[in-house]
Amino acid sequence: MIRFTDTLAKEKVAFVPLKENQVSMYVCGPTVYNTVHIGNARPAVVFDALRNYFEYRGFKVTYVMNFTDIDDKIINRINEEGWDFDLITRTFIREYLRDMRHLGVRDANIHPRTSNYVGETVAFIEKLLSKGVAYVVDGEVFYDVTLYEGYGQLSHRKLEDMMSGARIEVDQRKRNPGDFTLWKPAKPGEPSWESPWGKGRPGWHIECSVMATSILGETFDIHAGGNDLIFPHHENERAQSESCTGKIFARYWLHNGMLQMNGAKMAKSTGNIISVREALKKYGRDAVRMFLFSTQFRSPIDYSVDRFEEWKKAANRVNESLARIEELFDGVPPYLKRESQWVKDKRDRFVEYLDDDFNTSKVLSMIFDMVKEINTTKDKERLTEAYWIIKGEFGDVLGLFTEVPSKKQQQSGSAFDDVMETLISLRAQLRSKKMYEQADFIRDSLSQKGIQLLDGPEGTKWQI
Ligand SMILES: [Zn+2]
Structure with a gap:
């Protein structure tokens, strides 16, 4: 019996799929405006391996990972660097898939893009409005978090605490400080779509609800992602989906921990990143x-x-x-x-x-x-x-040990290491005898061949 620590239940629970021997999974995917770092790769690698394991255990898996191709970060790059909207998103979707394939991650069964679901998003928001849990102010649609009973359950927060915490910089148009945007009016020059509330674009949280339920149904088995998404993203996804359909949205919530460097989250903003490629x-x-x-x-x-x-x-x-x-x-x-x-x-x-x-x-x-x-x-x-x-x-x-290096590759690798070690030691001996011209000859000729010698406190290292 497969068991998981479910974020909502806050304990280990037995996994019983909705349909026997089948698993439906939705994993929050990247915003496609840049290449990805190892921290972004953790959910992709882990939940793809979990999908492999489900298959190994005899389940038929439907695995969905979205591409967020409408977002402020993308629009900022378009405005600052003059990218064409279609080209920037296509470029970074391609680059993401390429990195993941090199990393041994299979493509999802379906990779939906937000921009392909705008019609469904408008219909979803209209349903929320008709149920009275959303409201329109100046072409912007907000979701009223006080009208969903379970708000805060996933992230284990109390609504009152969230409200008082959000008092600073509150948008005066909101009924409650925690209310979030479902539809955002477009500024001039921004990519935009027609809607009953004027030209605009979907908010971030609504896209995942729309893509997940459109593809996997109103209720599906597993929703996964990084634990930095629990609040507000997944809390909001759950609230708006369940108040729209009246049904349970995701039956299990799985979240991966963050990749850290010296205790701080790896993020582009802090600069402590290593790219997947590197x-x-x-x-x-x-x-x-x-x-x-x-x-x-x-x-x-x-x-x-x-x-x-x-x-x-x-x-x-x-x-x-x-x-x-x-x-x-x-x-x-x-x-x-x-x-x-x-x-x-x-x-x-x-x-x-x-x-x-x-x-x-x-x-x-x-x-x-x-x-x-x-x-x-x-x-x-x-x-x-x-x-x-x-x-x-x-x-x-x-996804390991897919390529066993041949005997020849191993030998050439180690023989090359030995030659480099000999050259480095010879250079050190020459330098100790003050024969700098000969020592520099070794360094310079290697450099011309693309091999750099790096002198440091622990001796000399080399890199190609
Ligand atoms: Zn999402």
Whole structure:
């Protein structure tokens, strides 16, 4: 039985899907105005792996992730840099999908774009108005948060506290300080759509309600996203959806913790970011994914260069073991035709860990223990079993170990490292003998070939 810590219930609950053996999932996707960093990639990687796991456990999954292509951040970039509206959103949707594919994340079954759902959004808002939970002021439509009984339940906040907290800078047109915009009138020159309230565009929260219910139905199984979205985004999505349909919106709410650097959230505004592209280039897909799986997804995860280096080494250890097995068999070992108790035990533990709040970190520890075990054995049967269960099953669900480096690649890598080490040491010896001309010759000729030597307090490092 799969169990999750549900944000609304605030405890671990058993997952029982709406339709037997089927799962419908909606994950809040990116606002497409820029390329993404590793913090943005966490929900994409984790919830895509959860989708793999559902499939592994026999469920048919419908996985939806939206692209927010109407937003202030996009409009700001259009105004400041002269982008064409259609081109900026198309560019960053393409770049996002490309980064995610390199990271081993599959495309969603459906990637809806806000701009394709404006008609549905207008209809949704009209329904809210007809129910009396929304109101229009000067072409802007607001949602009245006091008219939904459950407001604050998801984020576990009291309405009174939210009201008093929001007293500063209150828009005088709002009935209550916590009311939020459903439809925003357009300023001159902004991308806009026709509506009964004049030209404008959907507010941020309404888009996800409209896309989720249009595609997955009024009630669906799992709504997921980063825990920075719980309030106000998901609280508002839930309020307006449930007051529109009169039904439960999402049956389970899953939220991932933030990626932090020295305790602060990774964000463009704080500058402490590493892009997905840069991380993949420096550390490789397995290391990046292992880093993201190294902490259970609800907890915050701390980013540091050292931690990435550690996971790169850890990923190499597993891949080297798998490569050694391939070497031993002169290729891929034969498929398992029957399974021993050893294999069954490992699989039972894999399922036990992932059933329990999708604890990927325990699975990684088990994989490392298995690698230690097989590194000391010559038993070909055990090695075959280990190969297929680690690479074939666990790796398949977690999107790891998809490419075992060939023997030749490994050798050329390490031989090159040795040559570089020799050159660096030779240069140091020359410098200590004050033979600067010869020492600089080494540095300059390497630099011409695109290899930089970096002198630091811990000696000289090199980079290509
Ligand atoms: Zn959303």
